[in-house]
Amino acid sequence: MISSDKIWTAGLVIIGDEILSGRTHDKNIAQVASWLQVQGIRLAEVRVVPDVEERIVEAVNALRAANDYLFTTGGIGPTHDDITVDAVAKALGVEVMVHPEARAILEKYYADKGGLNEGRLRMARVPEGAELIPNRMSGAPGIRLGNIFLMAGVPHITAGMLDALTGELEGGAPLIAETVGGFIPESEVAVMLCKVEQAHEACQIGSYPFFRQGRVGSNFVVRSTDKGALDACMAELCSGLAEAGFDYTMGGI
Numbered sequence: 001m002i003s004s005d006k007i008w009t010a011g012l013v014i015i016g017d018e019i020l021s022g023r024t025h026d027k028n029i030a031q032v033a034s035w036l037q038v039q040g041i042r043l044a045e046v047r048v049v050p051d052v053e054e055r056i057v058e059a060v061n062a063l064r065a066a067n068d069y070l071f072t073t074g075g076i077g078p079t080h081d082d083i084t085v086d087a088v089a090k091a092l093g094v095e096v097m098v099h100p101e102a103r104a105i106l107e108k109y110y111a112d113k114g115g116l117n118e119g120r121l122r123m124a125r126v127p128e129g130a131e132l133i134p135n136r137m138s139g140a141p142g143i144r145l146g147n148i149f150l151m152a153g154v155p156h157i158t159a160g161m162l163d164a165l166t167g168e169l170e171g172g173a174p175l176i177a178e179t180v181g182g183f184i185p186e187s188e189v190a191v192m193l194c195k196v197e198q199a200h201e202a203c204q205i206g207s208y209p210f211f212r213q214g215r216v217g218s219n220f221v222v223r224s225t226d227k228g229a230l231d232a233c234m235a236e237l238c239s240g241l242a243e244a245g246f247d248y249t250m251g252g253i
Contacts, residue, residue: 003218003240008171009044010036013065015074015084016153020099028073035162040171041069051075056087064091069169074153076143078119084150085143089127092145099126102141109139173225176215178234181252184241185209191232192240193220200233202226212253221253 012032012064018024026048033043044067049055056075064070075084079094089096102124103116110116123140126132133142133149135157142161145148152159186193186207197205203224208215224230 001066008041008069009067010041010069010071012043012046013056013059013063013070013072013155013201014046014069014168015046015051015068017070017081018049019048019074028153028158031155031159032071032073032162036171037175039166040087040174041169042175051081051083053087053090057091060088060091060148066148070148072148072150073158076123076140076150076152078122078126078140082122085120085125085127088145088148088150092148094128094129096125096129098124099130102126102132105132105141108138109169117232122253129136133161135251136160136164175223175225176227176252177221177223178230179219179221179252180234180238180248180250181217182216182241182246182248183253184246184248185216186218189218189241189244191245193245194239196233196237199236200224202227203233205233205237219253221252 012029014026014028019026029046036043042183045060045063047063049059060070060072072084072088075082075087080196086096097151098121103121106120106124107116110120118156126143128142128195130145133144133151135152137160138152139158140152149165151158186209190207193205193207197203203222206221206223208219208221209220222233223238224228224233
């Protein structure tokens, strides 16, 4: 659902000791950010926190206050350290309950897998008042409570939950981007980049340096929700690079 010129934002809390220890490499930031962009929502902030209730509560309260939406990944599984539901309930000041629909889904899913046990039943627990996010991959649903969305930490399951939410969230115009790059030291064009961005208020320019083939270079990404504004900014940027004596490649290198 596309709304007015308002910029809609989301925060993301990545939960899990395994991320912070390096045992697991997070893949959810990129896929959540990409999905949100298509929905017309900007990922404004990400925090990675351990499986500690107080730290989760702190991050949830901070990011939900600062953004239109809050997403979490991780910590909604069957083990003792899966405490996201408890932490979010505490942050919101509500009780934890077993969702009857979630319980029914899990009973059906595990009917030929040994049935429900105490651990599996934990995946039916939700903050009071929550709805479910469908999970076609492994039965255990995600959780939606207003503008807060609790999702699995396993990337392909997260992807399925995001797919189930596609088109369900209100957002603004999608952010579009164009890239130009070359063997251009960003320090030599920093002033020009600043002037071009200031001249095009509807655009942002990101500079991403690299080192290849023994040479320093940069890719410059122009972002905007307005195609006309983006094209005008890109044209001025390319003109500035040429005037500074640099060769550049559209699309970046």
